[in-house]
Amino acid sequence: MMLEPIQYFLGAFSGGLVGFTLGLVGGGGSILAVPLMVYLVGVSNPHVAIGTSALAVAVNAATGLFSHARAHTVKWRCGGMYAGAGIIGAIGGSTAGKAFDGQKLLFLFALVMLVVGALMLRGRNAIGIPGAQCNRENAPKVLGYGLGTGIFSGFFGIGGGFLIVPGLVASTSMPIINAVGTSLVAVTAFGLTTSLNYALSGFVDWPLAGVFIVGGIVGGLVGTKAAKRLSGSGYLTTVFAALIFVVAGYMLWQSAKAFTA
Numbered sequence: 001m002m003l004e005p006i007q008y009f010l011g012a013f014s015g016g017l018v019g020f021t022l023g024l025v026g027g028g029g030s031i032l033a034v035p036l037m038v039y040l041v042g043v044s045n046p047h048v049a050i051g052t053s054a055l056a057v058a059v060n061a062a063t064g065l066f067s068h069a070r071a072h073t074v075k076w077r078c079g080g081m082y083a084g085a086g087i088i089g090a091i092g093g094s095t096a097g098k099a100f101d102g103q104k105l106l107f108l109f110a111l112v113m114l115v116v117g118a119l120m121l122r123g124r125n126a127i128g129i130p131g132a133q134c135n136r137e138n139a140p141k142v143l144g145y146g147l148g149t150g151i152f153s154g155f156f157g158i159g160g161g162f163l164i165v166p167g168l169v170a171s172t173s174m175p176i177i178n179a180v181g182t183s184l185v186a187v188t189a190f191g192l193t194t195s196l197n198y199a200l201s202g203f204v205d206w207p208l209a210g211v212f213i214v215g216g217i218v219g220g221l222v223g224t225k226a227a228k229r230l231s232g233s234g235y236l237t238t239v240f241a242a243l244i245f246v247v248a249g250y251m252l253w254q255s256a257k258a259f260t261a
Contacts, residue, residue, distance in 0.1 A: 015215030023223025050157030051198025058191025079185030089150025
């Protein structure tokens with residue numbers, strides 16, 4: 001499927017938005033990737049939108065991870081445990097997602113966005129314990145959260161950072177800035193797992209993924225710098241949660257016809 005030049009420009013712009021929010025809050029940006037692909041760029045096949053955005057988000061998350069690693073905000077053991085369990089979930093979730101009707105998948109995706117927006121508002125003022133680590137005591141909790149978010153990530157073709165950040169905080173009590181940096185380990189792993197599964201079925205638009213990634217790298221660098229300055233502010237989370245609600249409402253309106261047709 002060949003896209004028009006303007007669609008590639010919109011893909012780069014969308015990638016910039018996703019990369020910025022990934023760098024800023026460690027997640028949430030990826031949940032915008034699929035609706036941006038479908039409704040702004042104009043990708044007609046929801047499965048192609050999911051597969052392509054999963055690849056782009058994975059690469060953008062890896063870029064953000066590098067920046068956070070330089071800032072020493074990544075807890076690698078926690079990230080590795082979470083990602084390891086999540087990859088198993090992502091394989092199963094993405095396999096199930098490919099077999100699901102595309103428009104109905106978007107409708108369910110929008111419902112998940114509403115839940116995510118509410119969770120972000122609820123945890124916007126969390127502080128955390130600076131020295132929190134992953135150990136034998138909390139390992140079952142960390143692995144359980146990892147598996148669950150991996151399934152969601154694979155099924156909906158998203159990085160899952162918006163679930164991983166609160167999951168890391170809930171299972172380890174680490175501060176939000178550490179959860180943001182650490183979550184990108186899992187976001188990268190989940191995205192690559194999902195995109196490879198979709199690519200095997202021909203559901204990845206490689207040129208579009210390329211321009212999306214370039215835009216995302218630029219946005220991610222800006223977002224990571226902003227995260228260092230504004231990590232203690234709940235205001236940004238509130239604004240982003242509101243944006244999620246608006247996008248979810250639009251998606252519900254657009255995809256509801258799949259259930260009434």
